Amino acid sequence: MSNWDWQVFCKDTIDQEVVPRCFGSGGSITYLDWMMSAWGWTLSVSGLALIVAMFFGVLIGIARTTPNKWLVMIGDSWTELFRNIPVLVQVFLWYFVVPELVPVMKQVPSFLLVVLGLGFFTSARISEQVKAGIQSLPKGQTYAGLAMGFTLPQTYRYVLLPVALRIVIPPLTSEAMGIVKNSAVAFAVSVPELIMFARQAQEETSKGIEIYLAVTALYFVSSIAIFAVARLIELRARVPGMVGSSQS
Numbered sequence: 388m389s390n391w392d393w394q395v396f397c398k399d400t401i402d403q404e405v406v407p408r409c410f411g412s413g414g415s416i417t418y419l420d421w422m423m424s425a426w427g428w429t430l431s432v433s434g435l436a437l438i439v440a441m442f443f444g445v446l447i448g449i450a451r452t453t454p455n456k457w458l459v460m461i462g463d464s465w466t467e468l469f470r471n472i473p474v475l476v477q478v479f480l481w482y483f484v485v486p487e488l489v490p491v492m493k494q495v496p497s498f499l500l501v502v503l504g505l506g507f508f509t510s511a512r513i514s515e516q517v518k519a520g521i522q523s524l525p526k527g528q529t530y531a532g533l534a535m536g537f538t539l540p541q542t543y544r545y546v547l548l549p550v551a552l553r554i555v556i557p558p559l560t561s562e563a564m565g566i567v568k569n570s571a572v573a574f575a576v577s578v579p580e581l582i583m584f585a586r587q588a589q590e591e592t593s594k595g596i597e598i599y600l601a602v603t604a605l606y607f608v609s610s611i612a613i614f615a616v617a618r619l620i621e622l623r624a625r626v627p628g629m630v631g632s633s634q635s
Contacts, residue, residue, distance in 0.1 A: 395594045396422065396601065403592075418588055418598075425584035426605050432501055432580060433567045433609075439506025440513055440566065441559075445552075447510060448517025449543060462514065470511035475572045478504040482576045501573040509566050516558045520551035553624045560617035564610045581605060 396419040397409040409419045443465075451462035469477070481500040486492040492500075524547060532542030574583035585602045589595040 391597055392594055393597055395588075395592050395597055398592070400591070418592070421588065422581070422584055422601060422605070425579055425581045426609075428498070428573075428578060429567065429570050429580040429605075430609065432498055432505070432573050432578065433570045435499075435502045436505040436509065436570065437563055437566050439502060440509035440562070443507065443510035444513025445517050445548075447514035448521065449548070451514065451518045452521045453539070466511045466514050468511070469507045470515075472508075474505060474508045474569055475575060477508050478572050478576060480504070497576045498573065498578045501570075501576060501578055505566060505569055505572070508569070509562055513559065513562055516555045516562070517551065520555040521547055523554060524551060553621075556617060556621045556624065560614060560621075563613045563617065567609045567613065568606065 394405055397405050397407075397417055399406055399415045399417055400421060401415070406415055406417050409417055447462045447465050450458040451466070453459065472480075478501055481504040482497060485500070486495075521543075528546055528550075529542055532546040533539070537545065570580060571582045573580045574586065577583070581602045585598050589598045592598070
């Protein structure tokens, strides 16, 4: 450990000179500046992909529990398609193949293509959890909603989903944490996120231990922050008697 050089993060990325206070000034960019920018890209890709995944995952999960066999078939097909193709392959398909088939997609920035690939991959996993959450509810809740005069969509909106989504908060937390880790595939299509920073900075400085330990710490901090927020939401949205509460 005595040979580790943590000052590498205070060095200018051009002339390799140490910059006072580590953060660049007067036009200089340190490796710490670069790493913080890469972290921002990682969080941006992850956050946008999570929004896409939640939107489509909830819709597909609902579709798979309806009486409509066509919606069930579409939902099952979506889930099996995106769940069984590795996420890196999906990113490559969005980056290399889709723009050739749909020329207008050539104008879409690469990080948005990664967002779509990662979001759709995760949506398939979320749809399974939403489906399980809805199916875990007693059938009587659906019948009660219909008996009160609600339409089926209203029954989902006002009766089933408010409870089912609370039940699946723990697995959704895991998916949110997983999407941050899976965002590392973005480096394969030149999105300047943490793994791309680590690879390039290690080549320039030969300080792989310091660089990769710092990047690992940022992934850890990101995951812990997601867990803390999700835990707070889970505690506030707890359904007594259904998610581990001792209340009846």
